[in-house]
Amino acid sequence: MANSKWSHTALLVIDMQNDFILDDGLMRVDGGKAIVPNVIKTVEMARQRGILVIWVVREHDPQGRDVELFRRHLYLPGKVGPTSKGSPGAELVDGLVIKEGDYKLVKTRFSAFFATHLHSFLQTAGIHSLVIAGVQTPNCIRQTVFDAVALDYQPVTVIVDATAAATPDIHLGMCSLVIWIHCCVMQIFMF
């Protein structure tokens, strides 16, 4: 049954895919594997509270035609590029499962809002508050957070121990930065 306190909040779980998380992932984010248990916990907590869970993933054309220019060299003929649609690398890591009632959103750039229907979807669902988990802090997390703030989502909460970057310094640098734009930064136990 919906807890109305949370009916205007969505959890965005960003890029928790094999290619970003596994040791042999094509674009491994070094801090990613360690946060998997916390991401699982965050999703469970969201589900318990009736918070909409949105799985934001990169899925790319195997030929790389929808990839940022600086990464296109990774998608040459005969090579399977990172998070190519249908590849094992594009799948969510073990332990993360899309359940009925969740929503899956495919993006092709860092921000979950860039050239997707996320904003129009959220607005119509009456969502004005976002909680963010996933990887990686300086890129997809940061760009999504900045776009969310630009689009007047409030509060925007980053779960600091369910997000990660290549190094703790990079990660914490970003987390402190977003406080200046009035984002909440929380650990899971505070959520």
Add this chain to the structure above:
Amino acid sequence: MANSKWSHTALLVIDMQNDFILDDGLMRVDGGKAIVPNVIKTVERARQHGILVIWCDGGIYGEIFWLKVVREHDPQGRDVELFRRHLYSQGKVGPTSKGSPGAELVDGLVIKESDYKLVKTRFSAFFATHLHSFLQTAGIHSLVIAGVQTPNCIRQTVFDAVALDYQPVTVIVDATAAATPDIHLANIFDMRNVGVATLTLQEWCEADA
């Protein structure tokens, strides 16, 4: 060998899915089934113009590649226009629900490896999608349009294309359709008035001869 005349052109085939085309389709467009052969022919012709796309650092040797634009919706209808949400209630399979047979392309239309599939959730192929950014980076500035249905998805896509400075924008008038010929022709007329080329399949094939 690249035909450079076509290297900046893309063919958009819009919404040629079972739910819009088949007799028992959940949102059947009455004129849709009749144009399937012409849509197939348009695609074949487009393929004939092209060569394999080779992506190197900084270089594109172009072809017309076939952009399949389809509607795919959340089974609960959470990404559907408000006026259609009642079609997605509990226990019902709504039109073009992701994974449903109705969302599949009609028989005869096949996505090949070199084609690109674009999912949209509104009438226009440009609305809240990455189509424009994708086309720009591919150096595409000219569009050819086929599919259904003329007053909605075709028209909205065409008007957005014009707004975004694609030129020329060509609609193949006998490879697009609406519920009735009158509606179809009225919308073709409106599109012609905003600088869109409206050609029959034959005229388009002959234009490049």
